[in-house]
Amino acid sequence: QKEVEQDPGPLSVPEGAIVSLNCTYSNSAFQYFMWYRQYSRKGPELLMYTYSSGNKEDGRFTAQVDKSSKYISLFIRDSQPSDSATYLCAMNDGSSNTGKLIFGQGTTLQVKP
Amino acid sequence: KAGVTQTPRYLIKTRGQQVTLSCSPISGHRSVSWYQQTPGQGLQFLFEYFSETQRNKGNFPGRFSGRQFSNSRSEMNVSTLELGDSALYLCASSLGSGGNTDTQYFGPGTRLTVL
Numbered sequence: 511q512k513e514v515e516q517d518p519g520p521l522s523v524p525e526g527a528i529v530s531l532n533c534t535y536s537n538s539a540f541q542y543f544m545w546y547r548q549y550s551r552k553g554p555e556l557l558m559y560t561y562s563s564g565n566k567e568d569g570r571f572t573a574q575v576d577k578s579s580k581y582i583s584l585f586i587r588d589s590q591p592s593d594s595a596t597y598l599c600a601m602n603d604g605s606s607n608t609g610k611l612i613f614g615q616g617t618t619l620q621v622k623p
Numbered sequence: 624k625a626g627v628t629q630t631p632r633y634l635i636k637t638r639g640q641q642v643t644l645s646c647s648p649i650s651g652h653r654s655v656s657w658y659q660q661t662p663g664q665g666l667q668f669l670f671e672y673f674s675e676t677q678r679n680k681g682n683f684p685g686r687f688s689g690r691q692f693s694n695s696r697s698e699m700n701v702s703t704l705e706l707g708d709s710a711l712y713l714c715a716s717s718l719g720s721g722g723n724t725d726t727q728y729f730g731p732g733t734r735l736t737v738l
Contacts, residue, residue, distance in 0.1 A: 600666075611666075
């Protein structure tokens with residue numbers, strides 16, 4: 511079993527829809543949780559960064575972390591065709607001697623006009 | 624600030640050859656991590672360098688190696704290439720201090736094709 515599980519999709523929604531992307535994980539030591547967006551033939555771009563449990567909002571994006579359930583989510587409101595990309599969750603335990611991120615498989619999202 | 628740069632962007636090699644990829648981190652960043660991305664396995668951590676020392680390593684064979692220079696630039700080397708090494712190789716840089724301010728920023732990647 512992988513440390514981080516993410517439904518690869520693909521997920522197809524109409525423009526304006528609310529999108530929910532999710533990851534589950536098994537390592538209770540994870541404290542830092544990230545969402546990256548990756549367009550085709552590009553490197554991942556950091557979208558959201560959350561420490562421990564709780565919610566964080568940035569424009570149309572909201573990240574939620576529930577450490578008790580080992581479950582994280584990314585919500586996209588008023589989705590746009592430009593949001594079409596692969597969304598990757600990533601996490602680590604935040605120790606000072608490692609930059610190692612554990613990634614989910616990535617969910618491919620298509621927003622149709 | 625300039626972002627993370629990787630060279631070359633594309634490479635085609637044949638089995639048995641070796642290859643060297645280069646990564647220049649964001650100015651001021653001391654940590655460089657390397658990842659392999661494939662459709663089947665996703666993004667997998669290769670290794671991390673900080674202040675010219677490897678401080679973390681993933682589960683890859685010894686054919687994969689790297690180094691970091693005093694200016695924080697990093698190279699990774701793959702020897703005796705196999706077909707399964709075809710992938711997008713991504714480099715990420717960060718301050719390297721850990722904690723909740725230390726986020727990683729990725730370069731565009733080098734796409735390696737092994738024939």
